[in-house]
Amino acid sequence: IFQQWFPEELGNHIEKYVRRLLGILNPYITISFYEYNGDEYERSEAYIAIERYLSNNSSNGVKRLKANVVRNSKSIFLSMEDYEEVTDEFEGIIITWASSKIIPQQRALIAYNDGDEKRYYKLTCHRKDKDIITKVYVPHVLHEGDAISQKNRQPKLYTNGKSTRWGHILFEHPSTFDTLAMHPEKKKEILNDLMTFIESKDYYKKVGKSWKRGYLLYGPPGTGKSSMIAAMANLLNYDIYDLELTSVTDNTDLRKLLIGTSSKSIIVIEDIDCSLDLTGQRKEKKGGNKGEEKNPVHKKEKEKKKKGSKLTLSGLLNSIDGLWSACGSERLIVFTTNHVERLDPALIRRGRMDKHIELSYCCFETFKVLAKNYLDIESHELFPSISRLLEETNMTPADVAENLMPKSAEENAESCLKDLIKALENAKEEATLKAAEVYSSDGVLSDSGDEESQDADAESGESGDEESQDTDRESGNSGDSGDSGAEDSSDGDS
Numbered sequence: 001i002f003q004q005w006f007p008e009e010l011g012n013h014i015e016k017y018v019r020r021l022l023g024i025l026n027p028y029i030t031i032s033f034y035e036y037n038g039d040e041y042e043r044s045e046a047y048i049a050i051e052r053y054l055s056n057n058s059s060n061g062v063k064r065l066k067a068n069v070v071r072n073s074k075s076i077f078l079s080m081e082d083y084e085e086v087t088d089e090f091e092g093i094i095i096t097w098a099s100s101k102i103i104p105q106q107r108a109l110i111a112y113n114d115g116d117e118k119r120y121y122k123l124t125c126h127r128k129d130k131d132i133i134t135k136v137y138v139p140h141v142l143h144e145g146d147a148i149s150q151k152n153r154q155p156k157l158y159t160n161g162k163s164t165r166w167g168h169i170l171f172e173h174p175s176t177f178d179t180l181a182m183h184p185e186k187k188k189e190i191l192n193d194l195m196t197f198i199e200s201k202d203y204y205k206k207v208g209k210s211w212k213r214g215y216l217l218y219g220p221p222g223t224g225k226s227s228m229i230a231a232m233a234n235l236l237n238y239d240i241y242d243l244e245l246t247s248v249t250d251n252t253d254l255r256k257l258l259i260g261t262s263s264k265s266i267i268v269i270e271d272i273d274c275s276l277d278l279t280g281q282r283k284e285k286k287g288g289n290k291g292e293e294k295n296p297v298h299k300k301e302k303e304k305k306k307k308g309s310k311l312t313l314s315g316l317l318n319s320i321d322g323l324w325s326a327c328g329s330e331r332l333i334v335f336t337t338n339h340v341e342r343l344d345p346a347l348i349r350r351g352r353m354d355k356h357i358e359l360s361y362c363c364f365e366t367f368k369v370l371a372k373n374y375l376d377i378e379s380h381e382l383f384p385s386i387s388r389l390l391e392e393t394n395m396t397p398a399d400v401a402e403n404l405m406p407k408s409a410e411e412n413a414e415s416c417l418k419d420l421i422k423a424l425e426n427a428k429e430e431a432t433l434k435a436a437e438v439y440s441s442d443g444v445l446s447d448s449g450d451e452e453s454q455d456a457d458a459e460s461g462e463s464g465d466e467e468s469q470d471t472d473r474e475s476g477n478s479g480d481s482g483d484s485g486a487e488d489s490s491d492g493d494s
């Protein structure tokens with residue numbers, strides 16, 4: 001204002017003195033809590049806690065409220081509209097909270113939140129109460145707010161689409177550790193591991209590790225890998241970030257995505273062996289040193305593939321346990337795969353993937369959990385024959401569960417068990433027939449014979465994509481010297 005009336009320098013002087021004078025006369029102080037601090041990607045935890053605290057404690061006095069409705073959620077929570085005010089009382093002290101926002105004159109180039117407005121809550125109190133407000137009241141508000149949001153928190157499922165931003169829906173998967181069928185001892189071990197993890201904040205700090213834990217879930221399709229991730233999220237009330245690696249174009253994008261995840265979350269990369277040819281890429285390079293350049297078509301194809309996805313194994317490894325992971329804590333990282341043998345050892349070494357969990361075909365113990373969940377029975381005269389059949393046949397829990405589901409209103413537990421026995425017998429018969437087929441054609445065109453011929457092709461350098469991977473694997477094992485940067489960096493990490 002003063003600059004308009006006076007020359008600029010004089011205006012500044014007058015403004016300074018007026019502010020000082022007002023400061024002496026005004027007995028109140030204000031403290032602002034911003035929604036985003038500096039250039040942080042995450043909403044400030046203090047802001048969120050205050051929002052919850054205020055909506056719970058004093059929204060009655062507010063006329064203009066903002067409804068925060070989460071999709072599919074039956075409940076809403078109300079917070080103050082912009083430029084509203086409420087008062088709170090604490091040990092006889094009156095505190096005023098106002099919600100406000102700063103609208104930037106220039107739109108920021110990169111908008112990381114909704115719009116570029118900078119929202120904040122402003123606390124006003126008497127100067128004489130400053131100490132008690134900052135040392136007692138504010139911590140009390142943050143603590144209460146945290147507790148409320150923790151209680152009302154509904155886990156979210158985030159996915160990355162074509163961009164480097166996460167989109168989310170409410171996570172409402174019914175799978176829990178109770179419904180998860182697996183050997184009780186194994187289940188107990190995993191539960192213990194998870195509970196130890198969430199209680200070990202101080203321990204991780206003490207030993208200088210960032211507070212995260214990696215799980216590798218492997219096993220055939222339909223053995224409960226995805227169900228286990230859902231059960232983990234439900235148990236810990238964590239969000240899930242389902243990272244689709246195929247839509248991440250390069251290492252920078254991956255890093256952006258990983259920093260955009262919040263704490264108390266599970267970062268999931270499903271089918272790590274297929275979602276990106278990470279292992280293949282390292283081998284491609286090695287293969288490239290061999291006779292492949294002779295084949296121009298082949299070379300072009302590979303180059304195209306490389307350009308399409310600049311994400312590398314070393315990028316993934318660095319993002320996961322390098323510098324970037326230090327900015328976040330309390331995170332689980334879960335990889336799933338159907339083919340653990342195809343994964344690069346660097347990816348799954350201990351320290352990155354701390355715990356390897358095999359989910360396998362249904363055993364009798366697993367079946368008992370399913371029978372209890374699906375049919376409400378804990379024992380039956382048919383159980384012994386099912387136990388015997390399960391020992392002789394490989395059937396996934398998904399298939400067993402499917403057979404245990406009543407197909408019509410007339411079906412009861414016994415008929416469902418009989419269905420399962422029939423299915424198990426069929427599976428057993430099929431397996432026997434298949435084995436016999438392989439046996440009878442052995443020497444002519446058996447499975448193993450096929451593979452051998454592929455390897456032979458590959459060695460001659462005329463092979464297709466998959467076969468060349470075999471070559472590469474072999475050359476890698478024989479101590480190939482043309483190693484890629486990926487391995488270097490992972491070595492550096494360890």
Ligand SMILES: Nc1ncnc2c1ncn2[C@@H]1O[C@H](COP(=O)(O)OP(=O)(O)OP(=O)(O)O)[C@@H](O)[C@H]1O
Pocket residue numbers: 179180181182219220221222223224225226227228337338397398399401
């Ligand atoms: N261990 C299990 N306990 C309970 N239900 C299971 C289990 N395994 C499979 N199921 C049932 O089978 C369905 C498929 O399982 P799930 O999606 O967890 O398999 P998956 O191991 O992730 O398979 P894929 O490798 O194909 O992703 C689930 O919806 C669940 O109903």
Ligand SMILES: [Mg+2]
Pocket residue numbers: 225226227270336
């Ligand atoms: Mg799955």
